[in-house]
Amino acid sequence: MSIIEAKGLARTFKSRKRTVAAVRGVDLRVEEGEIVGFLGPNGAGKTTTLRMLTTLLAPTAGSATVAGADLLRDPVGVRRRIGYVPQAIGQTMGGTDPAALVSEELLDQAALYRLSKADGERRMRELTGQLDLEGLDDRLVKTLSGGQRRRLEIALGLVHEPPLVFLDEPTTGLDPQSRSNLWEHIRALRSGLGTTVFLTTHYLEEADALCDRVFIIDHGVIVAEGTPDELKRRISGDVVTLQVNGARERARELLAGQEIVEDVTVSDDGALRLNVYHGAEALPSLLRVLDDAGVTMHSINLSRPTLDDVFLTMTGRSLRDDSASARRDHTPDGKDAAGNAAAGTRS
Amino acid sequence: MSFVHDTLTVFKRQLRLSLRNPAWVIIALMQPILYLVLFGPLLTKLPAQSLGGSGTSGSTVEAYKFFVPGLLIQLGLFGSTFVGFAIISDWRAGVIERYRVTPVSRLAIMGGRVLRDVLVLMVQAVILVLVALAFGLRAPVTAVLIGLGFIVLVAVGLASVSYATALLVKSEDAFAPMLNSVVLPLVLLSGIMLPLTLAPGWLQGIARISPFRYIIDAMREGFKGHFANTIMLEGVLVAAGLALVCLWLGSRVFVRENA
Numbered sequence: 001m002s003i004i005e006a007k008g009l010a011r012t013f014k015s016r017k018r019t020v021a022a023v024r025g026v027d028l029r030v031e032e033g034e035i036v037g038f039l040g041p042n043g044a045g046k047t048t049t050l051r052m053l054t055t056l057l058a059p060t061a062g063s064a065t066v067a068g069a070d071l072l073r074d075p076v077g078v079r080r081r082i083g084y085v086p087q088a089i090g091q092t093m094g095g096t097d098p099a100a101l102v103s104e105e106l107l108d109q110a111a112l113y114r115l116s117k118a119d120g121e122r123r124m125r126e127l128t129g130q131l132d133l134e135g136l137d138d139r140l141v142k143t144l145s146g147g148q149r150r151r152l153e154i155a156l157g158l159v160h161e162p163p164l165v166f167l168d169e170p171t172t173g174l175d176p177q178s179r180s181n182l183w184e185h186i187r188a189l190r191s192g193l194g195t196t197v198f199l200t201t202h203y204l205e206e207a208d209a210l211c212d213r214v215f216i217i218d219h220g221v222i223v224a225e226g227t228p229d230e231l232k233r234r235i236s237g238d239v240v241t242l243q244v245n246g247a248r249e250r251a252r253e254l255l256a257g258q259e260i261v262e263d264v265t266v267s268d269d270g271a272l273r274l275n276v277y278h279g280a281e282a283l284p285s286l287l288r289v290l291d292d293a294g295v296t297m298h299s300i301n302l303s304r305p306t307l308d309d310v311f312l313t314m315t316g317r318s319l320r321d322d323s324a325s326a327r328r329d330h331t332p333d334g335k336d337a338a339g340n341a342a343a344g345t346r347s
Numbered sequence: 348m349s350f351v352h353d354t355l356t357v358f359k360r361q362l363r364l365s366l367r368n369p370a371w372v373i374i375a376l377m378q379p380i381l382y383l384v385l386f387g388p389l390l391t392k393l394p395a396q397s398l399g400g401s402g403t404s405g406s407t408v409e410a411y412k413f414f415v416p417g418l419l420i421q422l423g424l425f426g427s428t429f430v431g432f433a434i435i436s437d438w439r440a441g442v443i444e445r446y447r448v449t450p451v452s453r454l455a456i457m458g459g460r461v462l463r464d465v466l467v468l469m470v471q472a473v474i475l476v477l478v479a480l481a482f483g484l485r486a487p488v489t490a491v492l493i494g495l496g497f498i499v500l501v502a503v504g505l506a507s508v509s510y511a512t513a514l515l516v517k518s519e520d521a522f523a524p525m526l527n528s529v530v531l532p533l534v535l536l537s538g539i540m541l542p543l544t545l546a547p548g549w550l551q552g553i554a555r556i557s558p559f560r561y562i563i564d565a566m567r568e569g570f571k572g573h574f575a576n577t578i579m580l581e582g583v584l585v586a587a588g589l590a591l592v593c594l595w596l597g598s599r600v601f602v603r604e605n606a
Contacts, residue, residue, distance in 0.1 A: 054448050055447075055448065056444065056447060056448065076450050079448055079449060079450045080450045082448070084445075084448040086441045086444055086445065088441075091439070092438060092439055092440070092441045092444060093439065093440045093441045094441050095440070095441035095442055095444065095445035096440065096441070096442070097364070097437065097440055097442050098440065099364055099367065099368070100360075100364060104360070104363065108356065108360045109445075109449070111356040112353070112356060112446065112449040112450075112451045113449055113450065114349065114352065114450070156445065
C-alpha cells in the first residue's frame with residue numbers, strides 16, 4: 001500500500017469577496033521508503049498541499065490516506081504517524097523555541113507524542129547521535145549555529161520514529177557545507193530506518209541529488225512527475241552551444257539542415273544553441289559538417305539538460321528566477337499562498 | 348486521560364521556561380506593589396465612610412480593605428491579558444505549528460499555558476497580600492482565600508481570550524493597542540482606585556457593564572467580613588460566567604481547522 005495516496009486534493013481560500021483556488025486537485029502517490037521532492041515556484045500550491053497532507057489545513061475537496069490513516073476522518077491518526085519539519089525561513093520559523101534547552105526540546109517533544117520518560121530519553125540519545133548534536137543538551141537553542149538548529153528541528157520531527165516525514169524546505173538558508181551535510185542525514189534516514197521522506201525544495205540540484213522521484217506543481221496542479229532522469233529525458237536531447245568565427249548565418253543553416261538537430265537558436269551573445277538527441281555521439285558529425293563547409297569555431301560546449309530546463313519547459317518559468325522571493329513563500333494560514341497563486345494565474 | 352497528560356506536559360514546559368527568567372514574575376509584581384506603597388497611603392486620609400467602611404476600625408485598615416481587592420483584580424487583569432504577547436513569539440518561532448502536527452490535544456496547547464499563568468498569578472497575589480499586611484491590611488483569612496478564588500476565575504478567562512486573540516491577530520503591533528483599548532476602560536470602570544460611589548449617576552450607570560465591578564464589590568464585601576449576601580452571589584456568578592464564556596471563546600480558536 002502506498003504511504004501517501006491523495007486524490008483530487010484541493011483548497012480554495014476566500015479573501016475579500018474573492019475566491020482563490022490555491023490547489024486545484026492534486027493526485028499523489030508515494031511509496032514506502034521513497035525520497036520524494038515537491039517542486040514549484042512560489043505560490044504554486046506547494047506549501048498549501050504540504051499543510052493539507054500534514055493536517056494543518058483542511059482540504060476543501062478531495063481525499064487522502066497518509067501513513068495508513070484517513071486524512072479527513074482520522075487526522076489525529078495521521079499526526080501520530082508522521083513527522084513534520086516546518087520551513088525555517090519566512091513568516092514563521094522552524095519550530096524550536098530560542099529560550100529552551102536542546103534537551104528540553106527533545107524530551108518535551110517526546111512527551112507531546114506521549115512517549116514514556118525512558119523512551120524519550122532513549123530517543124534523545126539516539127537522535128543527538130544520528131544528527132551530530134552530541135554535547136549540546138544543555139545549550140539554549142538560540143546559541144546554536146544555523147546548521148545545528150536545523151538538525152535539531154529535524155530531530156524533533158523524528159522523535160516518535162515516524163514511518164513518514166515531511167520536510168518543508170529543509171536546507172533553505174543554510175550554507176553549502178551544512179546543506180550537503182544535511183543531505184547525508186536525509187539519505188541516512190531512508191537507508192537506516194526505511195523512513196519515507198517527502199520534501200519541498202527550491203533547489204533543483206537538491207531534488208536532483210536527493211530525490212528518487214519529483215513532482216512539479218504549478219498553478220495548483222501537478223504538471224509533471226517522474227524520476228529526475230525521466231524528467232530530464234523528456235526535454236528533447238542535449239544542449240550544444242557553439243561560437244563560430246564569422247559566417248554565423250551559414251553555420252546556422254547548415255546545422256538546422258541536419259536530421260539529428262532538433263532546433264537551432266542564436267543566443268544574445270551570438271552563440272548558436274542546438275537541441276540535439278544524444279549530443280555526445282552527435283558532436284563529431286556536427287563538427288565534420290562545419291569543417292567541410294570551411295566554417296571555423298573557437299568554442300563548443302555540450303551540456304545535459306538540468307531539472308531547471310525541465311522546469312522551464314513544464315511551467316514556462318525558471319525556478320531560479322523567483323528564488324530571491326523565497327522569504328515570502330511561507331504561508332501559515334495559506335492566505336499569502338492564495339494571493340501568490342492569484343498573481344501567478346494572471347502572469 | 349490524554350487531555351490531562353497533554354495539559355500537564357505543556358504546563359510543565361511553560362513553567363520551566365518562566366522560571367528560567369523569573370525576573371518577569373517580579374517585574375509584573377512591581378506595578379501593584381508601587382500602587383500599594385505610593386498610592387495606598389493617600390486613601391488612608393479619606394473618610395472611612397466614603398470607602399464603604401463602617402468607620403469602627405480606623406481609617407488605615409478601612410483604606411486597605413478597600414484598596415487591596417482592587418489591586419488584586421488589577422494584578423489579575425494585567426497579568427492575564429498580557430500573556431498573549433508570548434504566544435505571538437511562539438507562533439513566530441513555529442512552536443505552535445509544531446504542536447499542532449503532534450497528536451497533542453489542541454485544547455491542551457492553551458490549557459497548559461493558562462494553568463501556568465494562574466499559578467504565577469497566585470504567587471504574585473500572595474506576595475501582594477503579604478506586603479499589604481505589612482502596610483496595615485487586616486482581613487479575615489476566608490476573605491483572602493475567596494479573593495484568590497476570584498483571581499483564578501478572572502485569570503482563566505482572560506488568559507484564554509488573550510491567547511486566542513493574539514493567535515488571531517499574530518502581530519504585537521496590533522495586539523498592544525487592542526489590549527490598551529480594552530483593559531484601560533475596564534480598570535477605570537471597575538472602581539479599582541477609588542470607589543464608584545463617588546461617581547456621578549451616569550458614570551455609575553456605565554460602570555454596570557464592567558464585570559470586574561461586580562467581582563471587586565464581592566471581594567470587598569468579603570474583606571469586610573460579609574460572605575452571605577447578594578453582592579457576594581452576584582460576584583461569584585459574574586466571575587464564573589466570565590470564565591466559562593472566555594474559556595469557550597478561547598478554545599474555539601485553538602481547535603478550529605481539523606480539530
